[in-house]
Amino acid sequence: MLSISVHLALYLTIAALHAPTQALGQCSAPWVPFKSSCYVFATGYPEDWTEAGAFCSRLGAKLAEIETVEENNFLRLHAFDMHAESHFWVGGTDVLVDGQWIWISTQEKMQFTDWLPGEPNGGLREGCLMLVSGSNNYHWNDANCHSQQSFICEKEVEIGGNPSIIG
Template structure:
């Protein structure tokens, strides 16, 4: 009997994530967590998301960006002092070549606010949704502390067909 309980608990851990954890918001095949109560720098934000088995959000389409902008408006009141929300983009590897840090993919979509990225003082290598620009994107010093967005990708549940 003890062996059966062990097997059941092992299999439970091996099952794919198909629903969002409590407190996360589902959109498409991802869950998003807007972390407003623990403002972190970009690296700490990335680590925080990693500890939740997620990543700093990688915005891949205009539809996803529009969804996140609306959610940012809903959540920004939770921390009035925040400058915006960190996202997973950086050009720290090669200046001017923006990529998503977790996947390593170059941007195929972007929504920079007018005049950005500008690498102000040659020290802005991390991307965020900029509160002052209606949550369009801006480059910022990675050491700046602000809210951030984690993304957890859901796994598709395989369709099981029994019989014909």
């Protein structure tokens, strides 16, 4: 088993090979910008939901929390364009109270959702949120948290540059 630092280094090396070499907006490669957030699509090293969240945390990020239809569409389109056959963990869960879906970093109730028809349907067996690929077009599904999947991390846009000095 690879150590966490070797695992992270391998992921970032491979991700950098598949991303533009220049900074994207205020997000450095391989992060992808959208509005005030940067996202990275972690593929090739599937993790369970808890480990995916820990991996994001080591990057100074969290599992993506989808709060608007625009953000959802951006993530769905980007996932489809880059990784059409991967499922992706994001930061929603109902493990604290079955049937009450929240974003794990804030424990706020989800205001926006994009569930597949008939979802969520897993009861106590499926308490973690994933975007489902294939013919499901990355709509939402509750899934077993122990399933090994790709995942999406989100962090705030990096504020860079030197402040201007006036006067």
